[in-house]
């Protein structure tokens with residue numbers, strides 16, 4: 001029997017949960033389908049627990065700076081406190097009852113299982129079929145991309161999920177991939193006493209960001225005792241029951257460690273979602289949408305599966321747009337010019353919009369400005385831990401910022417003003433004549449504007 005509803009939301013991560021709850025509160029009959037935990041990757045194995053772990057590592061690092069600034073303090077790392085906080089405060093023991101109740105209170109009917117498209121407006125979950133009069137929202141996120149390195153698939157490698165749920169810190173860990181997941185978790189584990197080696201196949205860490213961001217991340221990791229190896233491609237990976245062995249291309253001696261964390265990007269499995277029944281390409285890396293997040297007949301897609309950076313704030317931004325469109329109140333199209341992101345290493349690396357390379361590749365005439373945080377008044381005051389910089393990218397013909405990086409203590413917070421500048425296209429000439437509070441980290445933006453050349 002086919003069940004008639006207004007909307008089916010498939011996948012209840014941040015994007016799907018927001019869309020389902022808001023549509024139900026607007027009075028629609030909404031079914032929310034979830035295969036695992038309501039809330040998705042972010043609260044259980046992503047943003048929230050990883051940031052709790054990072055907070056703990058940062059407290060230890062600050063304690064290490066006391067001797068230079070204020071006297072003596074003895075910090076003894078104890079991972080059990082972190083694991084307990086992740087279990088109790090972040091994930092509720094990886095139990096989604098509270099999230100399910102919250103969603104039900106908004107009027108969403110949760111359905112457990114794997115949803116699959118079966119033509120326009122039709123979704124099957126096991127032996128149930130739903131027909132959605134208004135449409136379907138796909139919000140099924142991504143899973144880890146496991147590279148085809150010989151031997152890897154047969155080993156008990158970790159993904160982000162194992163690292164986040166770790167009850168103990170391993171003595172040693174190899175991290176495959178030097179993107180956001182790799183660098184954030186490498187620093188945390190190192191700060192709790194693990195001997196970490198990061199193996200990045202490309203020529204630098206955080207390859208999507210400015211080169212200085214990758215250099216800063218490498219410097220910060222090395223200061224925490226992490227061995228950072230770029231241009232490192234694994235040729236063979238084995239596990240003998242206790243130890244991982246990674247043989248690098250061109251390498252003679254294998255690298256060994258107790259754990260191997262694979263953090264080499266994410267992938268969406270569109271074939272498993274039955275997108276072919278709506279004429280979409282099941283082999284595509286992401287679902288293509290228009291500005292209102294429409295992906296096909298009575299079909300919207302939001303979040304990681306749309307391929308606009310894997311970030312919780314993007315999935316919720318897109319969900320808001322899709323919801324308005326479904327409710328017949330369309331607003332502005334999705335606009336990714338000022339897409340912000342923060343890598344929560346210590347120091348934090350915030351960025352918005354285009355890198356210099358991306359701007360030049362788009363044919364822009366570019367001016368850039370760079371200022372080191374250590375050379376600013378606040379950097380001097382801060383002392384140890386003040387590594388970082390502000391880097392600006394200006395479209396010189398229009399006289400507006402099209403990209404910026406704010407790295408340093410609270411770099412993610414400093415980003416806010418730059419985010420607004422890029423989003424609103426405020427002329428750099430106006431930004432130069434603004435009053436910047438003394439002595440803040442964000443005041444370095446004024447000096448970076450003066451450096452534009």
Ligand SMILES: Cc1cc2nc3c(=O)[nH]c(=O)nc-3n(C[C@H](O)[C@H](O)[C@H](O)COP(=O)(O)OP(=O)(O)OC[C@H]3O[C@@H](n4cnc5c(N)ncnc54)[C@H](O)[C@@H]3O)c2cc1C
Nearest residue numbers: 011013015035040041046047115140141303304310311312
């Ligand atoms: C370690 C780590 C740290 C991160 N840190 C940050 C951060 O600090 N800031 C940030 O912005 N982002 C961060 N991210 C990224 C963030 O977690 C994702 O961008 C975000 O969760 C994506 O949301 P989503 O709604 O697209 O999907 P997801 O959160 O991936 O949720 C999708 C849901 O769909 C379900 N599902 C999948 N297939 C089906 C199906 N067929 N039927 C029913 N349900 C299905 C899944 O079980 C899942 O619950 C981090 C990610 C990781 C792994």
Ligand SMILES: NC(=O)c1ccc[n+]([C@@H]2O[C@H](COP(=O)([O-])OP(=O)(O)OC[C@H]3O[C@@H](n4cnc5c(N)ncnc54)[C@H](O)[C@@H]3O)[C@@H](O)[C@H]2O)c1
Nearest residue numbers: 147177178179180181182200201202263264265310342343
């Ligand atoms: N703070 C945050 O907002 C945050 C934190 C964690 C994750 N995330 C999101 O999750 C996404 C996934 O993170 P990620 O770090 O897995 O992916 P990523 O795409 O950011 O980085 C993956 C890295 O792995 C490297 N790589 C790929 N194959 C390799 C191989 N075989 N050997 C060695 N290196 C290899 C790539 O060159 C790349 O540098 C991020 O892009 C980000 O959108 C966000």
